[in-house]
Amino acid sequence: MEDLKEKLKEQIIDRLNLEDVNVTDFSDDMPLFGGGLGLDSIDALELIVLLENDYGIELANPEEGKEIFDTINSLADYIQKNRK
């Protein structure tokens, strides 16, 4: 699980071009959107693509997104339970 969280942080930094952010800059329970990492709606689309292309998870219900993408903890937990 810890390895997955580290990998997710690296992927998010790379895919979302977070030029000035390092893996050590955000904790597992820091909100990804809003006041935490400051991601926005375009980033949400990129995360949906990342989930499907890299983990084979299709987000069928967009309403779930807010909860899934809340923190690294929630994202890793969702991937662990649903990856194919």
Next chain:
Amino acid sequence: MYINACSTISHQNSFQNENWINELTLLDENNELITPNYKEFIAPTALRRMSKIIRMGLTCAKDCVKQSGIENPDAIIVGTALGCLADTEKFLNNALTLKGLIPPTAFIQSTHNTIAGQISLELKNHNYNVTHTQNSLSFEHALIDAILCLNEDDSNILVGAVDEEIPLLGELTGQFGLDSIKNKLTSSASFFMLSNNKTETSKAKLVDSYTVGLNTSDSKKIINEFLERNNTSLADVDLVLSNSYGTVSDSEIKNLFDSIEVIPVEQHTGYHLTTAAFGMHLATEMINQKSGNQILIYNTLNNSNIGLTLLQSLEA
């Protein structure tokens, strides 16, 4: 109408440098785009996904807002010939090489109106927002739109032009046999705050802009008619800034303008299809520094199109 602010990022040291027209250099193949530290103008969260053309355009637009003190212009109008090339190339490469879903960011930002849209978002401006893409006349069409707005009810218009060079463009021009421009391709952005009101930041007057497409059979007649409709003539033009890049020979230039001094803008800005905007900033500063009362910008970058823009001193 008055030019109350100008801002240019180019291969000259033009950005936030009041003396830049006195530091002009002749470009060679090694000249690089001279860019500011964009982090001073754009928040890192927005900057991270912006390509060169968006960074240049947005930074110049914000600089014009700051210079003029007009935080909420009545319109934002942008001219770009080739638009967001880097994002377009990235999106197409993704479409060709990636399996599964295609990452959306490059696609979203690949459209020509991304620059005007980002300016609108950054300024929180919900007014008229338009992008003109008309080959070598893109800037002039944006200017004409701005003039029409000012002739109606608007008071302050943010207008500009921007085009970017990417390595693929050089490869393509080489494949099309356009070797004369292959190594001269450049990028630049020039933005202006146009206003019906003369202020303490006013530098020159924009008198008129006019385009003729797919018909350059009688350039002299077109130029004379343009000047006549503005109650002036070539005899009263102090300087011509030409954007031709070899489409018009020196003898034709001589025939058109006789003894009037003609400066080829491309020797200072390189080749891209909206260099007339760079020319307008250059003309504005020349007039502001009393180097002429009336300057004509003559654009024939595409030899089947003519763009004409006339600037005058505040006193004229």
